[in-house]
Amino acid sequence: MKRYLLAPGPTNVSSEVLLAMAQPILHHRSPEFSKLLERVKNDLKWLFQTENDVFILASTGTGGMEGAVSNFLSPGDKALVVNGGKFGERWLKICSGYGVKTEEIKVEWGYAVKPEQIREALQRDPSIKGVFTQGSETSTGVAHPIKEIAAVVREFDDCLMVVDAVSAMGVFDIQTDAWGLDVVVTGSQKALALPPGLAFVSVSEKGWRQAEKCTNAKFYFNFKKERESIVKNTTAFTAPVSLIVGLERSLQMFKEEGLENVFARHQLLARATGEAMKGIGMSLFPKESPSTAVTAIVAPEGYDGQQIYKDLRVKYGITAAGGQDQLKGKVFRIANIGYLDTFDAIMAVAAVEMVLKGMGHPLKLGTGVGIAQEILLKK
């Protein structure tokens, strides 16, 4: 059975990138690798829309998130955490692991946080040192209003705007410098369409000033040391050289496409899968502000969303995603990120129709496919 990866991480990787990574191993202290790292560093700045140094960690996105707590907040400091899903919960867990106190804004799953909620919390407690949020909450398929939240945070001199952009960077517009984002984290296995194993972090001058005051214990995820290394086009420890070779190829492909087209691609695929699902009688889970990274679909009444996800994989070889926690069985998710194009979206819609039909759903095969085709048709 041929396998297809349409999960919101890890995502499908192009053969161009896979072949690039099959080259013999470079030594991480060689001049060749240093030159490669310099090119990649500049391309990452382009992707992040920043003049900050963007450095690379050998970890998944969560390692970058952990460092975004441990390098800026000391035990006893307070963080404001937006919790609208599984990844918001992760910020809370990381903070508690480092003795950082948290004020939580609990957002009902399927909704986005309101910038006013952030303002109220920061006014109530001016000792808060950082606002931690997701750009895109992958578990619910909702995008939080990063630009607007950042505009609020900017009014507070001692508070950092920290964004988990793991499923947002390279998907939709995230303007690190123009919006004043202090710490931005992303990872390799989402939009960049690389294997898992790299995290990327950008830190603003305001962020570095706060890092100077931070007393937290840290060693491997020491951002100051990573910054000192990346300005010299090297890494603090052995670099994951093959992944970085693949990263250069991936970023080249992004640059050839252009950021606007990258955002438009995700939007188009999200619209095609979303409208097709609605056309066969289902609804999308987000009640507002849907993220174009992943389409979260509510299973039809009386049908098990987890079974839809399983049948896609077992019967048709398509790995999408189920729902997590309270959404398990209620929702299934189809990614629009990774090396995907027109016919991946059409295939996903066709397969969902076939799975539902197989479960006894009365839909007419091809209904959703037709809707997706209309949206994706190139005239």
Ligand SMILES: *Cc1c(COP(=O)(O)O)cnc(C)c1O
């Ligand atoms: C995938 C993802 C992460 C990182 O998870 P890892 O398993 O550590 O790579 C973090 N935040 C969001 C929003 C994600 O989608």
